[in-house]
Amino acid sequence: MSEHLTTVAEVAVDTRHWIGGERIASTETFTDVSPIDGGVLGEIARGTAMEAAAAVAAAKAAFPAWAATPRAERARILHAVADGVERRLEELAAVETADNGALLRSHRRGVMPRVAHNFRFFADWLLRLGHEDFDTRGHTNHVSWDPAGPCVLITPWNAPLMLATWKIAPALAAGNTVVLKPAEWTPLTASLLADIADGAGLPAGVLNVVQGYGSEIGHALTAHPDVRRISFTGSVPTARRIASSAAAHLTPLSLELGGKSPLLVFADADLDLAADLAVEQYDNAGQVCLAATRILVEETVAEEFTRRFTDRAARLRQGDPRDETTDIGPNIHRRQLEKIDGFVQRALAAGARAVIGGHRGEGQYYAPTLLTDVAQDSEIVQEEVFGPVLTLQTFTDEDEAVRLANGTRFGLAATVATGDAGRAERVTARLVAGTVWVNCFFVRDLKAPFGGSRHSGVGREGATWSFDFYCDLKNTVTAPMGGKDRG
Ligand SMILES: NC(=O)C1=CN([C@@H]2O[C@H](COP(=O)(O)OP(=O)(O)OC[C@H]3O[C@@H](n4cnc5c(N)ncnc54)[C@H](O)[C@@H]3O)[C@@H](O)[C@H]2O)C=CC1
Numbered sequence: 001m002s003e004h005l006t007t008v009a010e011v012a013v014d015t016r017h018w019i020g021g022e023r024i025a026s027t028e029t030f031t032d033v034s035p036i037d038g039g040v041l042g043e044i045a046r047g048t049a050m051e052a053a054a055a056v057a058a059a060k061a062a063f064p065a066w067a068a069t070p071r072a073e074r075a076r077i078l079h080a081v082a083d084g085v086e087r088r089l090e091e092l093a094a095v096e097t098a099d100n101g102a103l104l105r106s107h108r109r110g111v112m113p114r115v116a117h118n119f120r121f122f123a124d125w126l127l128r129l130g131h132e133d134f135d136t137r138g139h140t141n142h143v144s145w146d147p148a149g150p151c152v153l154i155t156p157w158n159a160p161l162m163l164a165t166w167k168i169a170p171a172l173a174a175g176n177t178v179v180l181k182p183a184e185w186t187p188l189t190a191s192l193l194a195d196i197a198d199g200a201g202l203p204a205g206v207l208n209v210v211q212g213y214g215s216e217i218g219h220a221l222t223a224h225p226d227v228r229r230i231s232f233t234g235s236v237p238t239a240r241r242i243a244s245s246a247a248a249h250l251t252p253l254s255l256e257l258g259g260k261s262p263l264l265v266f267a268d269a270d271l272d273l274a275a276d277l278a279v280e281q282y283d284n285a286g287q288v289c290l291a292a293t294r295i296l297v298e299e300t301v302a303e304e305f306t307r308r309f310t311d312r313a314a315r316l317r318q319g320d321p322r323d324e325t326t327d328i329g330p331n332i333h334r335r336q337l338e339k340i341d342g343f344v345q346r347a348l349a350a351g352a353r354a355v356i357g358g359h360r361g362e363g364q365y366y367a368p369t370l371l372t373d374v375a376q377d378s379e380i381v382q383e384e385v386f387g388p389v390l391t392l393q394t395f396t397d398e399d400e401a402v403r404l405a406n407g408t409r410f411g412l413a414a415t416v417a418t419g420d421a422g423r424a425e426r427v428t429a430r431l432v433a434g435t436v437w438v439n440c441f442f443v444r445d446l447k448a449p450f451g452g453s454r455h456s457g458v459g460r461e462g463a464t465w466s467f468d469f470y471c472d473l474k475n476t477v478t479a480p481m482g483g484k485d486r487g
């Protein structure tokens, strides 16, 4: 297999749906293009309400047997899926890079190993989940984690297989069956995963993968009455549409949405570290929900911080994501690039100054951008851009720093750079965010709760929090046999 893929044929990704253990075509297809060079990767089956109904029916039919499969056997199969991911890691990494344009080296060494780890982690955590028993006046309470039923998982394009398996693994471990709909811009690795899971012995119908547009098959899946859980990662407007589809059947929802996270740089911080952390926000061409896109710097060090930041940013290499030396790849799609540029040009027209960037690059690349002279209530400070675009604002004291940091409708993450432990404690306690990093960024662990406050989401993923969502918790209260105590 060539490392520089141009067509799906080179890696033999099946572009049909995977429903009930069979490959199913649709009458229509849509074209999947690579953000690297615009090359056509394949014609993908375009599912409709009909395929949605078939996939949910397959998941419903497979549910009783999978739910009754002993935990240890479910865990064994999930470890076998992880083995399969590891065996095909190079292929998965190459296909993902061709499909979403993120760095091949990150996919090889960071992302795909995390995909395998997602399966291993939730398989092992399942075995640790206790069946808690306790006593109430001689009665035994027994709390059990019952599988909920068919789950619909809707996932985005910025980290396709990583974010999908973050949902698939706990859903399957819990004893549920799954219908996954990957984003239409990046459908390929989900199809490879279906093959891997099949090869690992996952029974037919337990994992189903369908492709198509959100407004068509996505909507049909989330509105289906037999679905017991919906988990979504993506944008706020889509979350609203999904929530209103789910409302008809009161289907429980988990929503991991966007962010506009702050990086607070205090004068007592290690400014080299702070500049490193700031430049890291261009990773994945800025298409990361957690990205700290608002840099807030204490006024007295703003000039020096900016100098160190721009020195580092100038060394970033933008180019082909398949090259080892590239730091920033292309953005996902022409439409996304237009959206990014729209935000930047409106900000410049409103008086912002581009410290670096502020314009498109060649092809589907956007120049890494830092905008300053931006007002707190401006669009560029308030809205998620999802591109390599950062803003810089200054503050004079802790109160102002916290006010600016908390001053958006989001609450996904925050990063604090300070050399003062007391300040770190005071400031982090006041921040509204699902994850706060102090003098570090993107240190992630599946044992931690992950999710956001406010418009950044509903619920948390990770460890027991995932099982909490994917299970129907049941408390069984048993009176002492033969006893008459009704107290
Ligand atoms: N992880 C995150 O936080 C992400 C945030 N975004 C944000 O969203 C913006 C727009 O990106 P989009 O691709 O439009 O994201 P999106 O939120 O529309 O797409 C995510 C997924 O939702 C599906 N979807 C869309 N409409 C649906 C519906 N009515 N019912 C069910 N499923 C539906 C899509 O097919 C895709 O699989 C980005 O610029 C970025 O700001 C996008 C992707 C990921």
Ligand SMILES: O=C(O)/C=C/C=C(\O)C(=O)O
Pocket (backbone or CB within 6 Å): 158, 159, 162, 163, 233, 256, 287, 288, 289, 290, 444
């Ligand atoms: O990699 C993680 O741990 C989390 C990534 C989350 C996103 O990039 C997202 O949801 O956009």
